[in-house]
Amino acid sequence: MTGELAGGGLPAAVVGALRAADRPVCAYVYDRDTLRERAARLRAAVPPGCSLLYAVKANGHPAVVGALAAVLDGLEVASGGELALAVSAGAGTVVFGGPAKTDAELRAAVAAGALVHVESGHELRRLDLVARAAGARVPVAVRVNRAGRRLAGSHTMAGEATPFGVDEEQLPAVVRLARGSPGVRLVGFHLHAVSNNLDAVAHAGFVAEAVRWSVAVSDRLGVALEYVNVGGGLGVDYTGGAVFDVAAFGAGLVPAVAALPPAARLVVEPGRFLAADAGWYAAEVLDLKRVHGRWFAVLRGGTHHFRLPAAWGYSHPFTVLPVPGWDYPFERPRVVDVDVDVVGELCTPRDVLARGRRVARLRAGDVLVFGRAGAYGWDISHHDFLRHPHPQQLVL
Numbered sequence: 001m002t003g004e005l006a007g008g009g010l011p012a013a014v015v016g017a018l019r020a021a022d023r024p025v026c027a028y029v030y031d032r033d034t035l036r037e038r039a040a041r042l043r044a045a046v047p048p049g050c051s052l053l054y055a056v057k058a059n060g061h062p063a064v065v066g067a068l069a070a071v072l073d074g075l076e077v078a079s080g081g082e083l084a085l086a087v088s089a090g091a092g093t094v095v096f097g098g099p100a101k102t103d104a105e106l107r108a109a110v111a112a113g114a115l116v117h118v119e120s121g122h123e124l125r126r127l128d129l130v131a132r133a134a135g136a137r138v139p140v141a142v143r144v145n146r147a148g149r150r151l152a153g154s155h156t157m158a159g160e161a162t163p164f165g166v167d168e169e170q171l172p173a174v175v176r177l178a179r180g181s182p183g184v185r186l187v188g189f190h191l192h193a194v195s196n197n198l199d200a201v202a203h204a205g206f207v208a209e210a211v212r213w214s215v216a217v218s219d220r221l222g223v224a225l226e227y228v229n230v231g232g233g234l235g236v237d238y239t240g241g242a243v244f245d246v247a248a249f250g251a252g253l254v255p256a257v258a259a260l261p262p263a264a265r266l267v268v269e270p271g272r273f274l275a276a277d278a279g280w281y282a283a284e285v286l287d288l289k290r291v292h293g294r295w296f297a298v299l300r301g302g303t304h305h306f307r308l309p310a311a312w313g314y315s316h317p318f319t320v321l322p323v324p325g326w327d328y329p330f331e332r333p334r335v336v337d338v339d340v341d342v343v344g345e346l347c348t349p350r351d352v353l354a355r356g357r358r359v360a361r362l363r364a365g366d367v368l369v370f371g372r373a374g375a376y377g378w379d380i381s382h383h384d385f386l387r388h389p390h391p392q393q394l395v396l
């Protein structure tokens with residue numbers, strides 16, 4: 001299998017940024033035009049009445065958050081740190097989720113005018129206290145972990161025992177609690193269930209069903225439904241050619257929006273789909289060597305910067321960016337048409353970005369560029385393990 005992307009085509013602006021980067025090259029490059037293009041593509045596909053938020057945890061670089069806040073309806077945040085970022089980005093709507101909010105974070109959410117996704121009855125009681133102390137009435141949506149709802153994709157977060165949300169059986173009690181809490185105003189439900197689903201038709205089906213359920217449960221429990229948030233989960237195929245069919249997804253949302261009461265909005269909050277294609281991770285080959293019959297390309301970088309392939313156990317595709325200059329007074333290590341394992345600078349055999357990938361030619365001093373690194377790349381990695389310097393963060 002070839003390690004190089006078909007055509008090897010890197011955008012000229014990315015190549016330009018990497019040619020000007022510090023040596024040895026170790027950098028993330030983020031492209032704001034790509035972020036805006038992804039957002040526009042999703043916006044064009046979904047029906048009016050559907051709000052689009054960006055889930056900040058996918059990539060919290062301020063330039064990324066700022067670019068998406070400017071073109072979407074708002075941001076979804078899951079910590080006090082992300083909340084502060086969203087406020088400074090000037091986001092329209094801010095919604096705040098996550099299973100472990102502190103009182104300080106709840107106070108910050110109230111001060112920011114955020115809508116809070118409440119994850120338990122106990123959290124609802126704490127939010128009510130905090131809101132009343134601030135003289136506020138906070139809009140809340142109860143995050144529900146529904147029974148028996150499973151979708152394809154990774155990172156299933158609902159339909160089975162997870163720490164996310166309120167068990168469907170306990171929902172009537174939580175709704176009663178909300179009704180008796182003057183500091184909160186229950187507006188609807190949050191139903192994020194899965195990540196990286198590539199089946200757009202199935203995902204739209206999940207959304208339509210989530211809306212039907214929300215309308216029915218609101219009728220039954222006497223909730224004036226204003227808000228149904230179906231989370232993110234729109235997938236990206238890192239190793240194959242599959243694409244999430246946004247047009248089919250958007251078309252599938254039309255009946256879902258039509259089934260909502262007129263005052264209610266449907267909210268989708270993707271992270272990966274918006275940010276993945278807008279980031280590249282690049283690292284220079286420091287050494288090339290053959291050990292026990294395998295070729296290793298050793299990078300100035302690794303999984304402490306880009307953990308996704310190690311976390312998910314796949315080989316991330318890359319492009320070789322040839323670097324012509326060679327300053328040493330001895331021969332340049334090189335391989336031609338061999339399979340290489342691409343490893344990082346950490347002292348652990350798990351620091352592997354790709355295994356057994358064919359390269360037409362690779363030399364020490366060339367740069368490997370990993371595309372689709374804009375979501376869950378830097379943000380999920382163990383930056384200070386071994387205390388190597390961090391990569392440059394270049395924004396186009």
Ligand SMILES: *Cc1c(COP(=O)(O)O)cnc(C)c1O
Binds near residue numbers: 058076234272273
């Ligand atoms: C992670 C997360 C998202 C975004 O998920 P993607 O798979 O990146 O689209 C949205 N909502 C919640 C609650 C999340 O935890």
